Amino acid sequence: MTxxxxxxxDASAVETARSLGASPTRAFCDVVAPQIYPAVVLxxxxxxxxxxGTFPIVLALGGFELATVExxxxxxxxxxxxxxxxxxxxxxxxxxxxxxYAYLRYxxxxxxxxxxxxxxxxxxxxxPSLSVRELAPRVGLALYVVVxxxxxxxxxxxxxxxxxxxxxxPTLAHYEFLLERQVSGASFQVQPWDAVRNSLLxxxxxxxxxxxxxxxxxxxxxxxxxxRKVLDAVAMAPLAVSGIVVGLGLLRGLVFGVExxxxxxxxxxxxxxxxxxxxxGYPFVVRTVAPGLAGLDRSLVESAxxxxxxxxxxxxxxxLPLVWPAVVAxxxxxxxxxxxxxxxxxxxxxxxxxxxxxxxxxxxxxxRLGPATAMGVVLLVVTSASFLxxxxxxxxxxxx
Amino acid sequence: MPSERGxxxxxxxxxxxRYGGTTAVDDVSLAxxxxxxxxxxxxxxxxxxxxxxxxxxxxxxxxxxVRFGGQDVAGVPPEDRDVGVVFxxxxxxxxxxxxxxxxxxxxxxxxxxxxxxxxxxxxxLDLVDLSGMADRDPDTLSGGQQQRxxxxxxxxxxxxxxxxxxxxxxxDAKLRERLRVQVREIQEELGITTIYVTHDxxxxxxxxxxxxxxxxxxxxxxxxxxxxxxxxxxxFVAEFVGDNNVFTxxxxxxxxxxxxxxxxxxxxxxxxxxDVAPGDSVTVCVRxxxxxxxxxxxxxxxxxxxxxxxxxxxxxxxxxxxxxLLVRTEDPPSGTVCVGFDPCxxxxxxx
Numbered sequence: 228m229t230x231x232x233x234x235x236x237d238a239s240a241v242e243t244a245r246s247l248g249a250s251p252t253r254a255f256c257d258v259v260a261p262q263i264y265p266a267v268v269l270x271x272x273x274x275x276x277x278x279x280g281t282f283p284i285v286l287a288l289g290g291f292e293l294a295t296v297e298x299x300x301x302x303x304x305x306x307x308x309x310x311x312x313x314x315x316x317x318x319x320x321x322x323x324x325x326x327x328y329a330y331l332r333y334x335x336x337x338x339x340x341x342x343x344x345x346x347x348x349x350x351x352x353x354x355p356s357l358s359v360r361e362l363a364p365r366v367g368l369a370l371y372v373v374v375x376x377x378x379x380x381x382x383x384x385x386x387x388x389x390x391x392x393x394x395x396x397p398t399l400a401h402y403e404f405l406l407e408r409q410v411s412g413a414s415f416q417v418q419p420w421d422a423v424r425n426s427l428l429x430x431x432x433x434x435x436x437x438x439x440x441x442x443x444x445x446x447x448x449x450x451x452x453x454x455r456k457v458l459d460a461v462a463m464a465p466l467a468v469s470g471i472v473v474g475l476g477l478l479r480g481l482v483f484g485v486e487x488x489x490x491x492x493x494x495x496x497x498x499x500x501x502x503x504x505x506x507x508g509y510p511f512v513v514r515t516v517a518p519g520l521a522g523l524d525r526s527l528v529e530s531a532x533x534x535x536x537x538x539x540x541x542x543x544x545x546x547l548p549l550v551w552p553a554v555v556a557x558x559x560x561x562x563x564x565x566x567x568x569x570x571x572x573x574x575x576x577x578x579x580x581x582x583x584x585x586x587x588x589x590x591x592x593x594x595r596l597g598p599a600t601a602m603g604v605v606l607l608v609v610t611s612a613s614f615l616x617x618x619x620x621x622x623x624x625x626x627x
Numbered sequence: 628m629p630s631e632r633g634x635x636x637x638x639x640x641x642x643x644x645r646y647g648g649t650t651a652v653d654d655v656s657l658a659x660x661x662x663x664x665x666x667x668x669x670x671x672x673x674x675x676x677x678x679x680x681x682x683x684x685x686x687x688x689x690x691x692x693v694r695f696g697g698q699d700v701a702g703v704p705p706e707d708r709d710v711g712v713v714f715x716x717x718x719x720x721x722x723x724x725x726x727x728x729x730x731x732x733x734x735x736x737x738x739x740x741x742x743x744x745x746x747x748x749x750x751x752l753d754l755v756d757l758s759g760m761a762d763r764d765p766d767t768l769s770g771g772q773q774q775r776x777x778x779x780x781x782x783x784x785x786x787x788x789x790x791x792x793x794x795x796x797x798x799d800a801k802l803r804e805r806l807r808v809q810v811r812e813i814q815e816e817l818g819i820t821t822i823y824v825t826h827d828x829x830x831x832x833x834x835x836x837x838x839x840x841x842x843x844x845x846x847x848x849x850x851x852x853x854x855x856x857x858x859x860x861x862x863f864v865a866e867f868v869g870d871n872n873v874f875t876x877x878x879x880x881x882x883x884x885x886x887x888x889x890x891x892x893x894x895x896x897x898x899x900x901x902d903v904a905p906g907d908s909v910t911v912c913v914r915x916x917x918x919x920x921x922x923x924x925x926x927x928x929x930x931x932x933x934x935x936x937x938x939x940x941x942x943x944x945x946x947x948x949x950x951x952l953l954v955r956t957e958d959p960p961s962g963t964v965c966v967g968f969d970p971c972x973x974x975x976x977x978x
Contacts, residue, residue: 293765526718529685530777533712533785537734544731547724 383607390600401601408598419602421580421588423609429497429572429583430565430613433504437561440505441512442554446515446542449521465510473503473571497577500583503571508561515557519550556620562613566606584609634697636661636820637682637788642691642845644677651677653844654691659822659837664814664961666823668831669841670867675824678841679792682822685709695787706735708788711781715793717773719765721929725752726761732784739785751779771802778810782817789814789821796828798965807834828868832856858974865912865976870942870953872915878907885970891948894972895925903975910976913968915942915953920960921969927952934959 241612244254393400405419443464465473523546531541547554568584576582582590585607635658644652652674659665667675668813679695680686684705693700699707711732719728729748739745744780744926755775760816765773781789795803798931811834814821825831831838832852837847839853839865848860859865865873875892878899888909929946941959945952945966953967 378685524716524718525715526714527649529683529705529712530712530718530780531706531720531731532685533683533710533790534732534780535706536731537704537706545720549720 386600386603387415387607390597390604393597401597404598405601406604417582417587417590419587419605422582422584422602423605425581426566426585426606426609427613429500429504430562432501433508433565434558434561436501436505437508437565438554438558439513441509441557441561442516442542442547444511445516445520446507446546448517460514463510465506473506483536496581499575500572500581504565504568505561507568507571508564511560511564512554512557515553515560516550519553520546523549525574551621555617558613558621559617562617563610566610633661634694635659636663636696637665637822638694638697639678639681640692641687642678642681642692642693644674644681644686645689650844651813652681652688653709655844655846656691656864657839657846659820659850661820662818663837664811664821664823664834665824666831666835666838668825668838668868671826671828672843674844675733675826675841676792677844679790679822679824682788683710683712709784709786711784711786711789713774713777713781713789713791713794715796716792717765717777719773719776719780721765723765724761725757725763725765725768728765728776729783730778734781736784738783740893747783747879748779751783753808754782754816755779770798772804774798774806775904778813782813782819784907787820789819790813791821791823793824793826796826803830804833810834832868834936840867842867859912860977861913862910862976865974870915870955872918872952873911873912874950875910878905878909880901880905889952893927897973897975898970899975911973912976913973915955916940917972918968920951920954920956920964920966922969923968924967926965928965930937930963931961934961971976 240258241254244258245251249257275549291306307509308349390398390401391399395472409418409420445459527545528541531545532538538545566583567585568583569589572581572583573589584602588599588602588606591602634682637657637659639655639657642652643650644656655674657665667678669675677686681688682892684700684703687701689786695708705712720731723731726748729751730744733744733747737745742750748761749758752761754953755778757772757775757779760768760772760776764775768776777794794810795806798806807830823834828840831969832855835852837850838852838855841847842863848855848864850858850860855864855868859868859871862873864870874896876888876895879887879889879894881887881899881903884898884901885898886903888895888897888908888911890911895911897909899909904911926943929948929952932944932946932951934944935942936959940955940957943954943956943960943964945954951967
């Protein structure tokens with residue numbers, strides 16, 4: 228997000244500041260920084276909200292003293308203390324939504340219109356000379372890359388490594404265990420293939436809901452009218468609401484059933500899982516598609532309308548083809564969110580037949596670390612493969 | 628030119644458009660006849676583009692009525708209004724070829740005259756001299772070519788009214804002059820009612836049947852280019868359309884339709900209408916090209932303050948007391964000069 232904001236800063240504004248006597252640092256503080264603050268704040272808020280609602284990692288790593296609100300909610304749900312869970316969930320929801328609303332108010336006041344701008348020049352990674360001035364920023368960048376690698380790449384690498392090593396050196400035993408479990412496991416045990424299949428089915432179904440929903444919300448949020456900010460907040464809310472809360476809500480509302488005109492309407496666990504995944508995924512579709520739509524020249528839409536196209540036709544013929552890469556990216560996000568979703572699924576899944584890959588991993592972690600890492604690698608491969616498929620399909624559709 | 632009697636092709640009656648506290652269009656009533664080339668001209672923020680958007684149906688008026696061929700079009704969406712629109716940015720669909728762009732409107736309406744879609748597209752590309760460009764992508768075309776594709780696209784479904792929103796503002800001066808002639812030729816050939824928005828008063832005078840000069844959301848004057856130039860109705864029109872010298876003075880006496888007007892200690896002879904009487908305060912304007920160094924009447928003298936060489940003529944600013952006179956001459960003068968004008972070349976603004 229910060230990168231996108233930075234790219235939309237007009238180079239001539241910086242050059243003007245420089246020609247007026249500002250040093251590079253001063254020009255950055257006075258011209259660039261104010262324009263990227265909203266993006267930095269958004270990034271910060273999202274990071275906070277995500278961490279606030281992080282559940283699986285804390286469940287896996289932390290003991291009781293590290294337990295977050297989320298974990299408490301989960302415990303209460305497990306112990307069938309629904310009322311207390313709901314109360315705690317409300318507290319969490321309140322804090323997250325308040326933060327998000329505060330951000331949206333801030334953004335509304337700080338959005339800088341960027342039209343016809345010339346982006347800032349990029350500097351080459353290789354220093355043109357060996358002066359401190361040229362080297363210092365690059366050394367900083369290198370340090371950042373090292374930290375990023377340690378936090379993001381190292382866990383994945385170590386997982387792949389662990390899945391291929393046993394007590395006696397390199398081995399495929401963990402994968403063999405998965406196969407064995409699939410072939411001969413009892414029905415109450417986790418079936419690896421079923422988990423993969425469930426994950427893909429849920430992801431596909433969640434995508435089918437989240438994509439159209441996200442596109443429609445994106446269209447609505449990019450037009451100007453009264454109450455647009457409220458809609459924007461509602462569209463962002465699922466980002467702030469953790470999976471546990473969504474799961475709890477769906478459990479109480481849909482799975483246990485609601486009284487509608489005297490009859491109890493209940494929805495199966497699988498449908499509730501799809502709903503939870505779709506709700507978790509569509510904000511990402513909105514957030515990738517909306518900027519693209521907002522960046523389109525309004526007169527493209529108006530020209531098409533004047534030529535006789537209805538609003539829906541314009542969306543199909545003009546707007547979506549032009550922001551198609553963003554739609555594909557949104558779809559990839561929605562699928563990734565669904566495949567990786569743990570919190571809501573673990574609340575809603577009513578048996579091994581509805582277990583997804585992340586839940587299978589969690590079940591394995593308790594007793595057998597090896598198979599858990601192997602399952603983790605399977606998850607990684609399946610997710611990467613779905614990205615490739617989405618990218619491929621997206622590319623083909625683009626060519627019509 | 629109006630070709631037949633009947634309801635005006637386009638009519639605004641008491642139309643007002645407010646955004647929050649600002650009034651963009653203020654109680655405008657205009658009627659455009661069938662086949663007319665009608666131009667809305669004015670400085671930025673005068674409401675001309677908003678007026679066009681109200682006609683296209685992109686905006687709804689806060690008050691008042693818009694009629695097409697006598698029919699109230701309130702609530703009719705743009706796609707059902709039979710208008711063709713060309714924007715300043717052209718708004719060509721970048722993911723479609725020139726041919727697909729021009730054919731797009733034919734998805735929703737049969738080509739006029741019952742010809743096939745391909746035939747219609749070819750005819751229109753021919754009309755705008757782009758026959759060889761059908762399979763090109765819009766971004767490979769020059770600005771002028773893109774503008775012509777946008778024209779062809781807007782005309783393809785055979786709209787009743789063509790709306791042009793500053794279609795040439797993004798082009799360089801030479802191209803603009805050539806294209807405006809072409810736009811006018813196409814408009815005359817098709818006889819299509821055209822409403823043209825521009826901030827360029829010269830462009831407005833050059834192409835239009837009639838012009839409405841807008842200021843702060845209101846038409847100051849509506850008339851033929853000749854009338855608007857020669858007989859401006861207000862001081863704003865006098866100064867906005869072309870260069871002008873405008874000054875206010877008091878009528879001392881009137882003899883045989885010629886008034887003696889006292890301006891800044893000078894007595895000027897000005898041809899006036901019958902209703903001007905001694906003691907009246909009048910606003911007089913004289914075009915710079917009517918002031919000449921050789922003029923024998925109303926001779927005014929002062930120092931040359933600046934001379935802009937414009938090629939064919941030179942625009943000279945001459946100090947005249949506290950005022951300044953604009954003079955157009957062929958030879959750039961210097962030092963102190965004496966200019967004069969014929970009493971009949973001055974125009975007195977109506978009260």
